[in-house]
Amino acid sequence: MFSVPAPLNVPIRTERLVLRAARADDVDDLYRYMSDAEVCRYLRHEPFGLEECRRHVEHWTFDGIVSRRWLRLVIEINGHHVGFVSLDRGESDTAEAGWVLDPSVEGRGIAYEAATALLDLGFGELEMHRIEARPDPRNARSIRLCQRLGLIREGHLREVTPVGDERRDELVFAILLAEWRHG
Numbered sequence: 001m002f003s004v005p006a007p008l009n010v011p012i013r014t015e016r017l018v019l020r021a022a023r024a025d026d027v028d029d030l031y032r033y034m035s036d037a038e039v040c041r042y043l044r045h046e047p048f049g050l051e052e053c054r055r056h057v058e059h060w061t062f063d064g065i066v067s068r069r070w071l072r073l074v075i076e077i078n079g080h081h082v083g084f085v086s087l088d089r090g091e092s093d094t095a096e097a098g099w100v101l102d103p104s105v106e107g108r109g110i111a112y113e114a115a116t117a118l119l120d121l122g123f124g125e126l127e128m129h130r131i132e133a134r135p136d137p138r139n140a141r142s143i144r145l146c147q148r149l150g151l152i153r154e155g156h157l158r159e160v161t162p163v164g165d166e167r168r169d170e171l172v173f174a175i176l177l178a179e180w181r182h183g
């Protein structure tokens with residue numbers, strides 16, 4: 001008999017942030033930055049339209065419960081939606097992390113604070129063994145974030161991701177449970 005996993009223990013509060021489940025009223029905030037070509041420049045997809053944002057927000061929760069396999073948490077500062085973090089794990093105990101901020105709050109360590117909480121959740125409650133990030137080699141901010149978090153650069157995948165007419169390279173950065181907060 002299969003058992004339904006318990007809902008994730010969210011919201012998560014950090015020094016400055018709240019990481020919480022998405023709600024229907026997040027659509028306009030998501031659209032504000034995910035429709036921005038600069039923000040999406042190194043993501044695996046083109047900028048989102050409003051309808052896509054609506055569909056995404058609908059899939060980020062089910063009856064208000066955040067998925068443990070395809071996790072998305074909204075980053076909030078002082079009650080304002082300013083970005084999101086993600087963790088995709090499929091069936092295994094390895095996962096891929098992601099982060100997107102509204103550019104108006106970049107450069108303040110907010111992605112670092114949110115990603116630290118995400119990795120704590122991944123290695124803690126979600127019992128991951130390994131967490132990766134796969135920035136485009138041109139994405140200097142995301143690469144710096146990976147390094148600040150202590151992820152190790154393991155490789156460079158060439159022309160691995162089709163986006164529009166391009167095939168993009170990706171770097172593989174990763175950190176293991178034994179290295180997180182111990183290394």
Ligand SMILES: CC(C)(COP(=O)(O)OP(=O)(O)OC[C@H]1O[C@@H](n2cnc3c(N)ncnc32)[C@H](O)[C@@H]1OP(=O)(O)O)[C@@H](O)C(=O)NCCC(=O)NCCS
Pocket residue numbers: 038039040042043098099100101102105106107108109110111112113133134135136139141142144145148
């Ligand atoms: C990638 C992304 C999330 C990084 O955001 P960010 O704000 O640069 O990341 P951080 O939270 O680590 O902030 C780092 C900056 O804040 C500064 N900072 C200020 N206070 C800080 C603090 N308390 N702690 C850490 N850094 C702090 C750092 O010095 C650093 O400054 P720098 O930009 O001059 O190097 C953001 O650029 C983004 O959303 N990009 C578009 C989407 C994207 O490409 N996502 C990644 C896909 S792989």
